[in-house]
Amino acid sequence: MEIYHLDDLSLLQQHLLAQYQLYQVVKNDDKQCSWQQQTKERNEPLIAELPQSSAKDFFFAEHENLLIFNGEYFQETLPTPAPFVLFGILSCDLTAISYQDQFFKDDPYYQARRQQCLLVGLDCIKPCQQGFCPTVDAGPGVREHTADIILHPLENHQWLLISTNDKGTEAIKGLSLKTCHWHFLTQRDLTLHQCEQEFTDDSDITQAIDKLNNGEVSDSFWQQLAVQCLGCSGCTTLCPTCSCYGTRSITDESEDKKVITQQRFWDSCLYEGFQREASFHNPSAEAGKRVQRFWQHKFGNEFFAEFNRHGCVGCGRCEQTCPGVIGVHSVMKRINNNA
Amino acid sequence: MLSHIPDAIELVDYIDDGEQARHYQFRLVNINKPSEKNTNNNTAKHHWQDAQPGQFFMLNVPSIGEAAFTFTEPPNEQGEFRALIRQMGKLTTTLFTLPKGDILGARGPFGRGWPLEKINKKNIIIIAGGCGLAPLVNLIDSLIDNLTASQQLVLIYGAQNKQAQLLTTERERWQQHIKIYNSLDEINDQYTLVENESQGTPLDIVDIALATFIKPATTALLCGPEIMMNSAAKKLVDNGIASDDIFLAIERRMHCAIGLCGHCYLNERYVCKNGPTFSWQELQ
Known part of the structure; x- marks a missing residue:
């Protein structure tokens, strides 16, 4: 240095x-x-x-x-x-x-x-x-x-x-x-x-992380919370650690040749069809399950062990952008109060 | 670095099997082994000869995209391999329109297949539903080839109805060596059940199948609808099979197969990388 x-x-x-x-x-x-x-x-x-x-x-x-x-x-x-x-x-x-x-x-x-x-x-x-x-x-x-x-x-x-x-x-x-x-x-x-x-009191967040990891947040709580998720992908788009993507093929056909390009693009695990298979089997058809997984990915101990840190970096963008009021501060506060 | 790039494959042949399903035969256009020095277009980018039973590959249908399929026969020295594919969505519907000789793409082999070291010489009950028998074909063949005098292998195969049954030729071949029970969800009034065939789901036959074993079954391999596998696993645990000796092949939508796209998550794991085979213990 x-x-x-x-x-x-x-x-x-x-x-x-x-x-x-x-x-x-x-x-x-x-x-x-x-x-x-x-x-x-x-x-x-x-x-x-x-x-x-x-x-x-x-x-x-x-x-x-x-x-x-x-x-x-x-x-x-x-x-x-x-x-x-x-x-x-x-x-x-x-x-x-x-x-x-x-x-x-x-x-x-x-x-x-x-x-x-x-x-x-x-x-x-x-x-x-x-x-x-x-x-x-x-x-x-x-x-x-x-x-x-x-x-x-x-x-x-x-x-x-x-x-x-x-x-x-x-x-x-x-x-x-x-x-x-x-x-x-x-x-x-x-x-x-x-x-x-000078940062405001963050005990809501630390306590909620503990509750999340101690299995104290019920399925019904996630289902209730997910009612407010519009599946707009605002949070996953702005989250600096979100990395899910989809792929698509684009065909460019001119007179004498055909070139096919495969692209990847940002996707969102909060979309209803994110895990839907061709057979229409959908392991995460319930919005509550998708919302739960999103927050588990950000604060779960299993992921902390893999990356040696939380998946959330505390920027607060999800709170700012969420039209349904289920950004990080709102969710963590509600976990503390109601879960 | 991980490779997102498929190797070119030729659609060699296909034969129909059951309702809207086909056995496809593919051939790698270039079978030279990949090397760091030689990465031109005449060299395979993937280690095809390493394929293990229960692993999968990503089939690229250009203009549509990629989807995961299992090998019913892994690539041989000539680079030929087979897969059983059911017409289901956009990709398979397009595939079913393609003529022999067309060039497609494939990446693989991917994932963790069946745990061969834990299966070897064990008394095994296999429960498969519908297309779920496909990832087991190659394994059942090799288990039969190496069956010891004291070892027993029993298969329960469930299908929705007679038309939906797949791999009839294979099952008839296996029947010469092992006990097979077939279940059909629906039968019409005129239909007469044949030997070892019953109406219902595979779960209805588990007790009968377990009673077939002279020495108790100690290992179970499951593949099919998740809800069926979960119920079967619980039933097998109740019957004394340890949860770390029950293995399930899980299906998930995939876009990358290399642990990046996120689509195939299963709690904190990715099915493409950590699976598709999991022990029941791992899934608790």
């Missing part, structure tokens, strides 16, 4: 723009935040705000081609993205990428994109509205193993820059930076600790 002092953030942005396509979270006119590509000419200020969509689309594309069939054989269609940097990505989303890295470790399409990416994390020093990252060990400070470079805001628009690995060190090579005294790391810890204290 190397620690530096950065006086002017734009120097780092310009330096990285010379090597990478740079994406950064930008607030739009409608006050929504989203990932947008930056140019040398146009650099938005860095903001520690959660974008509406996570960064998962950069690696696990919303839809992408897997292969083509030319009538004789099948050919892989791997993506070939240019090197890119996600500049100022927050700890919850970084934790989700680290989780997806494990899940997709042997998937060539995910890895083709992931290998091209430099992750520059940004510490949160103020809690966000729906977030509860400290409860699920995903923030507010960037976890070292999840980013190549970490940025921590200091006073007077100064920054602490931490390079966590060789990839980070290589990326800042040639940039004139002052080495920092280690006591800045202590200051960072204190600031992050202070930030953690």
